[in-house]
Amino acid sequence: MYAVEVRDHIMVAHSLRGEVFGPAQRLHGATYVVDVAFFREALGADNIVVDIGRALDALKATLHAINYVNLDDHPALAGQLTTTEFLCRYVFDRMADAIREGKLGAHAVGIDRMRVTLNESHVARAWYEAAVAH
Amino acid sequence: MYAVEVRDHIMVAHSLRGEVFGPAQRLHGATYVVDVAFFREALGADNIVVDIGRALDALKATLHAINYVNLDDHPALAGQLTTTEFLCRYVFDRMADAIREGKLGAHAVGIDRMRVTLNESHVARAWYEAAVAH
Amino acid sequence: MYAVEVRDHIMVAHSLRGEVFGPAQRLHGATYVVDVAFFREALGADNIVVDIGRALDALKATLHAINYVNLDDHPALAGQLTTTEFLCRYVFDRMADAIREGKLGAHAVGIDRMRVTLNESHVARAWYEAAVAH
Amino acid sequence: MYAVEVRDHIMVAHSLRGEVFGPAQRLHGATYVVDVAFFREALGADNIVVDIGRALDALKATLHAINYVNLDDHPALAGQLTTTEFLCRYVFDRMADAIREGKLGAHAVGIDRMRVTLNESHVARAWYEAAVAH
Amino acid sequence: MYAVEVRDHIMVAHSLRGEVFGPAQRLHGATYVVDVAFFREALGADNIVVDIGRALDALKATLHAINYVNLDDHPALAGQLTTTEFLCRYVFDRMADAIREGKLGAHAVGIDRMRVTLNESHVARAWYEAAVAH
Amino acid sequence: MYAVEVRDHIMVAHSLRGEVFGPAQRLHGATYVVDVAFFREALGADNIVVDIGRALDALKATLHAINYVNLDDHPALAGQLTTTEFLCRYVFDRMADAIREGKLGAHAVGIDRMRVTLNESHVARAWYEAAVAH
Numbered sequence: 001m002y003a004v005e006v007r008d009h010i011m012v013a014h015s016l017r018g019e020v021f022g023p024a025q026r027l028h029g030a031t032y033v034v035d036v037a038f039f040r041e042a043l044g045a046d047n048i049v050v051d052i053g054r055a056l057d058a059l060k061a062t063l064h065a066i067n068y069v070n071l072d073d074h075p076a077l078a079g080q081l082t083t084t085e086f087l088c089r090y091v092f093d094r095m096a097d098a099i100r101e102g103k104l105g106a107h108a109v110g111i112d113r114m115r116v117t118l119n120e121s122h123v124a125r126a127w128y129e130a131a132v133a134h
Numbered sequence: 135m136y137a138v139e140v141r142d143h144i145m146v147a148h149s150l151r152g153e154v155f156g157p158a159q160r161l162h163g164a165t166y167v168v169d170v171a172f173f174r175e176a177l178g179a180d181n182i183v184v185d186i187g188r189a190l191d192a193l194k195a196t197l198h199a200i201n202y203v204n205l206d207d208h209p210a211l212a213g214q215l216t217t218t219e220f221l222c223r224y225v226f227d228r229m230a231d232a233i234r235e236g237k238l239g240a241h242a243v244g245i246d247r248m249r250v251t252l253n254e255s256h257v258a259r260a261w262y263e264a265a266v267a268h
Numbered sequence: 269m270y271a272v273e274v275r276d277h278i279m280v281a282h283s284l285r286g287e288v289f290g291p292a293q294r295l296h297g298a299t300y301v302v303d304v305a306f307f308r309e310a311l312g313a314d315n316i317v318v319d320i321g322r323a324l325d326a327l328k329a330t331l332h333a334i335n336y337v338n339l340d341d342h343p344a345l346a347g348q349l350t351t352t353e354f355l356c357r358y359v360f361d362r363m364a365d366a367i368r369e370g371k372l373g374a375h376a377v378g379i380d381r382m383r384v385t386l387n388e389s390h391v392a393r394a395w396y397e398a399a400v401a402h
Numbered sequence: 403m404y405a406v407e408v409r410d411h412i413m414v415a416h417s418l419r420g421e422v423f424g425p426a427q428r429l430h431g432a433t434y435v436v437d438v439a440f441f442r443e444a445l446g447a448d449n450i451v452v453d454i455g456r457a458l459d460a461l462k463a464t465l466h467a468i469n470y471v472n473l474d475d476h477p478a479l480a481g482q483l484t485t486t487e488f489l490c491r492y493v494f495d496r497m498a499d500a501i502r503e504g505k506l507g508a509h510a511v512g513i514d515r516m517r518v519t520l521n522e523s524h525v526a527r528a529w530y531e532a533a534v535a536h
Numbered sequence: 537m538y539a540v541e542v543r544d545h546i547m548v549a550h551s552l553r554g555e556v557f558g559p560a561q562r563l564h565g566a567t568y569v570v571d572v573a574f575f576r577e578a579l580g581a582d583n584i585v586v587d588i589g590r591a592l593d594a595l596k597a598t599l600h601a602i603n604y605v606n607l608d609d610h611p612a613l614a615g616q617l618t619t620t621e622f623l624c625r626y627v628f629d630r631m632a633d634a635i636r637e638g639k640l641g642a643h644a645v646g647i648d649r650m651r652v653t654l655n656e657s658h659v660a661r662a663w664y665e666a667a668v669a670h
Numbered sequence: 671m672y673a674v675e676v677r678d679h680i681m682v683a684h685s686l687r688g689e690v691f692g693p694a695q696r697l698h699g700a701t702y703v704v705d706v707a708f709f710r711e712a713l714g715a716d717n718i719v720v721d722i723g724r725a726l727d728a729l730k731a732t733l734h735a736i737n738y739v740n741l742d743d744h745p746a747l748a749g750q751l752t753t754t755e756f757l758c759r760y761v762f763d764r765m766a767d768a769i770r771e772g773k774l775g776a777h778a779v780g781i782d783r784m785r786v787t788l789n790e791s792h793v794a795r796a797w798y799e800a801a802v803a804h
Contacts, residue, residue, distance in 0.1 A: 269799050270755050271799075272795075273797075311753075311756070314688045314751060315753040321692060373690075375690070
């Protein structure tokens with residue numbers, strides 16, 4: 001199994017409803033340093049997993065939609081509990097859409113799986129990994 | 135598959151019997167920066183893998199028992215060869231106990247797997263990953 | 269010159285008024301991984317710069333006041349432009365107060381300078397360094 | 403599953419033929435910080451996955467052959483497109499050879515899988531993971 | 537003293553003439569993760585050291601001129617011994633030019649000093665720090 | 671001011687006498703990831719601060735004397751309180767000796783200052799910085 005992973009980041013505000021979140025129920029914020037890993041069984045043309053330039057562009061475009069915002073007020077996230085885990089899945093689904101829409105180029109048709117990691121501090125992070133449907 | 139990973143650390147002394155360990159046969163020590171990852175197929179209530187506050191508390195309690203000690207003299211480790219690999223498993227088993235004892239709360243019943251990583255320097259680390267029996 | 273540096277973190281929301289801030293004028297957030305370095309010319313009793321346990325406790329107490337909050341609504345920061353640079357100074361002043369109030373113990377009387385660094389992402393950070401008045 | 407991972411690095415020049423590589427078609431270079439992880443289901447004698455000293459030596463020997471060189475002129479890589487992904491596989495195959503040749507010692511017969519990661523910058527890395535044939 | 541530091545990177549080939557460089561006399565390459573720190577005694581308008589967006593843009597433009605190239609063939613570096621130390625100074629001088637040309641905006645007139653760090657591997661880095669002439 | 675910094679590590683046991691050390695009064699241990707920075711005002715011959723290969727060798731030799739040992743039993747450290755701060759100074763003094771003995775080569779005569787940092791965990795480190803007497 002081959003993989004390539006790229007990194008970008010977002011800075012968001014949000015609040016988390018539910019007793020389990022303690023002080024995070026208040027409006028606060030986070031820097032999420034976001035890693036997206038693309039997996040495939042065999043290398044494609046050009047000996048690559050994915051066009052890394054397009055992967056970085058697609059990640060930037062995906063993150064742009066939720067960067068420098070208060071997620072509590074974001075139309076696409078209305079009523080959602082925007083935990084780090086949830087946001088991993090949100091980025092995963094948008095990146096999978098980008099692959100299907102051809103935004104990562106022809107190489108990306110061979111991508112089997114993807115993993116999205118959100119690093120939220122020096123002591124905590126979360127990720128979501130799954131197969132990519134084509 | 136979703137995952138959440140949290141970090142803490144311990145500072146221990148020990149010695150490792152066996153020619154394979156070279157100079158590490160002498161009494162020496164290590165800082166282990168410990169990462170514990172919790173995995174589950176689907177998110178539970180509150181869109182989380184685990185209550186991260188309780189996870190950090192359980193990890194601190196687990197590590198407390200072996201922090202600032204000489205492992206060679208530790209009753210629970212008598213006669214054991216306390217390699218980094220062995221200690222990964224030791225922390226894994228204690229954390230699995232903590233889950234079964236309810237110390238990580240109700241969310242933790244959904245945890246499928248766990249991975250315990252001990253980072254011992256900027257050039258070496260070890261981990262143990264396995265299913266969690268409930 | 270000797271130094272000891274300790275680390276903790278906060279997760280805050282805020283907005284930054286002023287054209288120079290571009291999208292950061294909107295309500296957003298940040299994880300700040302906070303490093304505080306204590307400097308002194310010569311080591312004191314016990315061969316230490318500062319009691320590291322007390323230093324970590326004082327940092328946690330200082331950060332507690334601004335952790336998991338929207339800085340725009342924080343009474344102590346009313347009307348302030350809470351840039352990363354400003355927040356470095358804010359933490360510096362509170363930590364200097366803690367030293368003068370004896371919260372870092374007797375060793376801390378020898379501290380000459382302090383530096384507070386706020387790491388806001390994998391590509392940006394800020395710090396403030398100055399002498400500590402006793 | 404247990405794992406041990408060790409780190410070393412190389413500094414190489416190369417160029418990448420193909421439009422997909424954009425400016426990387428020109429002769430340029432990279433520092434690759436190389437991590438090799440060894441996996442096995444159960445610990446062997448001495449409670450270890452592998453003799454970490456021998457693993458580091460074998461990695462250094464493997465990397466020596468391609469360190470401080472222009473990969474475009476390297477006999478073993480003639481006509482190859484030396485992407486990061488390709489180089490992960492190259493290091494993997496050489497390390498698997500080293501295991502089979504006994505260079506990692508008797509413990510290494512129990513190694514099930516291996517993963518080779520090449521970190522090429524603070525925002526990109528690649529890896530190759532597969533079973534090790536004995 | 538306040539400071540803000542931003543990060544970007546380049547991937548270059550070069551060779552270093554002179555016995556002291558050992559195998560680095562051969563054509564090889566490096567990823568340099570580049571940090572530029574801007575220092576000033578007091579914060580300017582908007583409570584900032586520098587417009588961080590412009591600083592990142594100026595750094596990208598500076599690095600663009602030497603990114604994905606063989607420094608041995610670069611017109612601006614003809615006959616130079618392009619050690620990491622030398623390249624720190626090269627980036628410093630270009631960034632100081634950018635400040636004087638107004639590319640970092642009006643805030644940048646208050647910048648007293650600058651430090652340019654090139655991280656070349658997980659075990660080595662170099663930097664150059666000096667006053668900025670306006 | 672130019673600087674070059676190199677990294678290595680040690681794994682030691684020790685205990686710290688004195689109430690201020692709390693649980694660290696017990697025999698425990700630490701991995702110290704050691705960074706040594708060499709400073710000079712102007713570059714010497716070959717556009718370098720120091721011969722980095724010799725610097726790494728001298729650091730390895732210095733650390734060898736205290737690696738994989740119990741510092742409480744080390745003849746050179748008898749009766750000393752081996753805090754992280756103290757050990758920074760110990761490494762500094764040995765490295766300054768190495769410079770004066772010519773072990774870092776002819777380039778090293780130009781070194782003005784040195785800084786030795788011991789990283790002891792992901793949340794704490796110490797350093798000692800001073801002029802180097804020739």
